[in-house]
Amino acid sequence: MSEEPHMSVDKNHATAAAILPLVGGAANLSSIAHCMTRLRLGIRDRSLVQDEALKALPAVMGVVEDDTYQIVLGPGAVARITPEFERLAEEARATEPAAEPPTTADELAAQGATLKARQKARNATPVKLFLRRIANIFVPLIPALIGCGIVAGINGLLTNLGWLPSVVPALAAIASGFMSLIAVFVGYNTAKEFGGTPILGGAVAAIIVFPGVANITAFGQKLSPGQGGVLGALAAALLAVQVEKWCRKSVPEALDVLVTPTLTVLLSGLVTLFGLMYVAGEVSTAIGSFANWLLAHGGAFAGFVLGGLFLPLVMLGLHQALIPLHTTLIEQQGYTVLLPILAMAGAGQVGAALAVYLRLPRNRSIRTTIKSALPAGFLGVGEPLIYGVSLPLGRPFVTACIGGAFGGGFVGLFNQLGNAIGSTAIGPSGWALFPLIKGNQGIATTLVVYALGLAIGYLAGFLTTYFFGFSKQMLVDLNGPSAPAAVSTPRESVIA
Structure with missing residues (x-):
């Protein structure tokens, strides 16, 4: 046997x-x-x-x-x-051979593509692959988070102005419906990503938001619907996947269709109710408390560090670990205070690109790349500028990070002064984040602080890149008579 x-x-x-x-x-x-x-x-x-x-x-x-x-x-x-x-x-x-990339005259773009591929290979570590799988769970939820977040913003504006009072309850229902059931979607996607039956993952996660859990006592306390949030749903669905896989191996095929789903839901559900909900609830509360404490007591410094390190985090693939944290904060407080600070990294990138444009007046190739990529950069899509301009050049990538640090420090300072700046959804950045901005003060004040943070990020990225982003030799090589499009001196690049 x-x-x-x-x-x-x-x-x-x-x-x-x-x-x-x-x-x-x-x-x-x-x-x-x-x-x-x-x-x-x-x-x-x-x-x-x-x-x-x-x-x-x-x-x-x-x-x-x-x-x-x-x-x-x-x-x-x-x-x-x-x-x-x-x-x-x-x-x-x-194991299939990769398709050959098209050959172009733009050597800088080719070097950026090489760096991107090299970084992707470096990211293929167990930890980073696990983080990527976590991201795969939450990324499909972003469109709903954005849509519901914008509706919530419109609803808040109408409430503050006292307009259309008959419409406000309807908008509140539209904005809140998805968030009230987000645990179910997280459970579904988790099971799908980790090799289980998606609907079973969703069924176990649905226990967390069921109103009847208020009648259950665990660890000497009454449970509350939604306790543990997305972290509890993630843990519950991961457990369900393991139980299901064990059942698939152990249960005879003739009984599989009845026994496996029953045991998966029953065993995972009991552990969720009498363990995971409480533990995940404590962890979620700790995350929210720590984020608030960090920005309240050291917001300027924390913002400087977070804004400056976000681009390297993206390069290393470690930014994916922040997605569940953002979602947890949105669940708890209605917005995440981390995203507007991290968005400053994109502002530093835009400022750096503008400085590169001015410092290389004879290099048509790089200037053309910048002109085509800047509109996306202003909207928070920084990859074309990162891999097409700053990262291959080396120094401008570092100065872009410095620009993001100054913007992040400014937004963090206002959090420290009691003016919390948050986002009701994750995904957008730059100018695209304006419709999702929310805080604990008036909407006008909150928007102005975010706009000033972007302006500071642009300016700091521009100035540091303009004055410190190039060595004399780099300017000679990149602005020479032939205006080459590539960094011909690898010693000038910070990327080995």
Whole structure:
């Protein structure tokens, strides 16, 4: 009996390995999912699928063509074969040769692309890959956070002005509905990202927001609906994934469709109610308290450090760890005080790019890149400027960070003085963040402080780059008669 799970895994792996080439290989798949009985595949080129060969496989009960290509494997079996199939497809994609990039005359852009690829390779560490998976859970939620955040801002403005009182309750419901159930979406995405059944992750996370939990006592205290928030939902869904995977290995296939979901919801739900909600609630409270304390007692210094380090954090992939913190603060306070400070990094980047533009009047290539990338930079999309201009040049990347530090320090100072500046959603930055700005003072004051922070970030990034962003040799090389587009002296770059 002890050999049965191992034999089952081998059988499932063999079935997945047999199916993959018959559907055209990993490159022919646009999506992979499963329902109760069928493996559902998005197919790019239908002509590459070998229907008759698939039907001849012992584990395949039939194929169905609908909006997706569906391979009938039966209950229990499909839930075991799909993870093996996904793993094989991922491995196949990883070993496929990368497409050759187009050759251009713009050597600076090419160097930026090389740096980006090198940094991506460096980011492939277990910790950074885990953070990336956490980001994959929250990033799909950003459009709803933005939409609901803007509606909340409009509702707050109408409330303060006393306009349209009959509409205010409707806007409040629209703005708050998603946030009241965000734990469910986090649970769903967590299970999906970590290889479980998404709906089971959502079902376990839904326990956290169920009003009836107020009748349950844990650790000597009555639970409250929503206690633990997104962190509790994340932990609950991760636990559900582990329970489900254990059940898939241990439960006979004939009973899988009944036993596995029942045990997953029951065991994970009990641990969530009598442990995770309380612990996650304490952690969430501590996060909110620490953020408020940090900015209240050392806001200027904290803002300077956060604003200055955010671009390097992005380069290292560590900024993804901040996404659950932002979401937790939004849940608790209605806004995150961290995002407006971090947004100053983009302002420093814009200021640095403007200085580069003026310091290299003969270099058409770099100036063209800056002109095309600046509009996106003002809206908080900094990647074109980072990888196309400042990072390949080296020194301007450092001076851009300094600009972000001064902007962050300014916004942090006002937090320290009692004027909290926050954002009701995550995602936008720069000018695009204005509709989402919120604080504990009047909206006009809050917007002015944020605008001044951007202005300081622009100015500091510009001045430090203009005066300290280039050595004499760099100016000679980049402003020479041929106006080369690349940094020809690697010793001048801070990126090895």
